[in-house]
Amino acid sequence: MAKKKSKQQQPPPVLQGEVEKPSAPTPAEPSEEYEGEEEMELLQVDLGDMVKMKQVLDEGISSALLDHVPEDYHWDNFKLLLMFVSCVFAMTAQFAPIPFPESRPVLGICGSLYFILSGILQFITTFIDKDMIMQTLPLSEDDKTSTKQSPLLFKYGLRVRSNFPRFSEFYTVVLEYRIPSKDPMYSKIEEKSVKAVWSVGKFFDKEGYFDEVGLANEVSKLYKRLEAEDYNGKDDDKTAKKKTE
Known part of the structure; x- marks a missing residue:
């Protein structure tokens, strides 16, 4: 069978005196890598106002811990x-x-x-x-995500304490269990706690802008230590053993 020849459409002729207008450029589509990105507004604090700096740090710690434990x-x-x-x-x-x-x-x-x-x-x-800046409730069984979680987290809530002495650059935060005074474990509150000391320059730049994400990451690391029962007392025991050796 003979093949049919396809008819090619010719463009309409341009009359004399008419100028063919170029087609309008199509707007460029936004790049996919920028989709879903949001601008984050950084909080700026007067570095001379130590009360305000402590308030910002305390609120940042409370906000970061709420990702792990419920507040009381x-x-x-x-x-x-x-x-x-x-x-x-x-x-x-x-x-x-x-x-x-x-x-x-x-x-x-x-x-x-x-x-x-x-x-x-x-x-x-x-x-x-x-x-004290915050108290939390004990975890429920639904919050159990790993077998390595300390059983004390499901029995006691947490007490979060912070300290920022005047004219000092070091900010201290402590996570400890809310153990009742009549409980036999009450005498071991300090032993079963985790502590971190940070320079405020780690979270504030020279212009006073606050790194909330950096603080949240450090708080998560501190909570993971408590979760894994890596208490301060254990670190002291390790250093004491090294000295005796």
């Missing part, structure tokens, strides 16, 4: 309740619809209760919380 809000809620009640007494003393001097007993009672509750809150902050 009961103690914070109790303190908020005390603050709320003290404010109620203060507002009652200020806006009670009783003319003076008949309002003297109300003013005396409300003012006294306000100062008593404020004193209790100050006592809690100074002598109970001290340098």
Whole structure:
């Protein structure tokens, strides 16, 4: 059978005086490597404000630990309740619809209760919380991801403490278990804890920009040490053995 010849379409002729317009360029498609990328805004802190620097570091540590353990809000809620009640007494003393001097007993009672509750809150902050920045709940069985996880994580919550002395460049953070005082393990709280000391220059550059990702990575390493039961006491024992050898 003879093959049919395909007809080629010829472009339309251009009339004299007409100029063929070039086709508009198609917009370039965005590169796939930039898809899904988001710009991260870095937090800038005044390096002379040590209180603000500690606040930023404390918040960064709390945020990083929430990726591993759930936070316990009961103690914070109790303190908020005390603050709320003290404010109620203060507002009652200020806006009670009783003319003076008949309002003297109300003013005396409300003012006294306000100062008593404020004193209790100050006592809690100074002598109970001290340098604590966060408390966590014990892990549940659903959070078990490895057989190497310390069983203490499923029995006790964690207490996170931090310290940043004035005029110092070193920031200290400690992860320890919330062991009740009546528990036989209470005497071993310090032994079964992990501690890290970092220079703040590791997380802040000379312009005061904060490296939140770098801090989160260091906190994850510290938590992994606690998870693997690589406590500070073990390191001290190792160094002591080396010295005796």
